[in-house]
Amino acid sequence: MNSGKKRNSWTIAALFTLSVLAVTLAAQQSTSLVVNGQQGDAKVVQVQGHNYVEIDGLARITNGSISFKGSQIVLTLPGMTSAAASRPTPEFSRDFLTAGIEAMARIREWHSALKTAIERGVPLGTGWLDLYQAQAQQALNLAAVAVNTDADKNAYPVLASMFNNMRTLSDKYVQQTKAMVYIDPNSLQSDPLDQKIVACGHSLSAMASSKQFIDDGSCR
Numbered sequence: 001m002n003s004g005k006k007r008n009s010w011t012i013a014a015l016f017t018l019s020v021l022a023v024t025l026a027a028q029q030s031t032s033l034v035v036n037g038q039q040g041d042a043k044v045v046q047v048q049g050h051n052y053v054e055i056d057g058l059a060r061i062t063n064g065s066i067s068f069k070g071s072q073i074v075l076t077l078p079g080m081t082s083a084a085a086s087r088p089t090p091e092f093s094r095d096f097l098t099a100g101i102e103a104m105a106r107i108r109e110w111h112s113a114l115k116t117a118i119e120r121g122v123p124l125g126t127g128w129l130d131l132y133q134a135q136a137q138q139a140l141n142l143a144a145v146a147v148n149t150d151a152d153k154n155a156y157p158v159l160a161s162m163f164n165n166m167r168t169l170s171d172k173y174v175q176q177t178k179a180m181v182y183i184d185p186n187s188l189q190s191d192p193l194d195q196k197i198v199a200c201g202h203s204l205s206a207m208a209s210s211k212q213f214i215d216d217g218s219c220r
């Protein structure tokens with residue numbers, strides 16, 4: 001009696017399993033799948049309105065490979081890992097942007113002090129410009145410590161180049177003062193190095209506004 005009940009239970013379970021399998025197989029279809037411009041055929045199973053792609057077919061279309069790690073199935077697509085790793089971070093980090101803006105402000109103050117002194121005939125050889133240089137150097141050092149993203153790494157040399165050019169410009173006129181060479185009040189207007197510093201400052205300000213590194217050649 002008990003064996004008959006067991007046979008009936010197994011029969012019902014088998015019929016149920018075959019019914020589910022039939023529904024699943026009926027839901028499968030050969031579909032044209034396009035992945036990153038590569039087209040091929042892969043079986044698709046639709047369950048409750050969701051499409052599930054056969055992983056072997058997906059690997060075949062994408063020229064990928066399948067491996068197993070314990071209970072995990074790992075699908076590796078060619079080139080995607082390296083491409084993601086090499087993709088540059090487009091924006092400046094917040095810390096670098098803040099430090100970079102401060103460094104630019106200090107360099108502008110230094111430049112403004114030099115420009116005003118030349119226009120008004122203020123002696124430059126007494127070392128009073130050293131304070132402006134020291135403040136700009138400290139701000140530049142803080143920007144160097146804050147470098148993080150790819151955009152930061154690209155922008156820092158530009159910022160450092162502006163500082164170095166400003167130091168060269170300042171030293172030039174300080175030495176002329178010490179040598180008692182006459183300095184025309186309008187001499188900065190025709191000085192190529194000064195014009196380069198001003199253009200580079202505008203370029204860096206535009207980068208700070210957009211929060212992205214854009215090399216327009218002004219600081220080279």
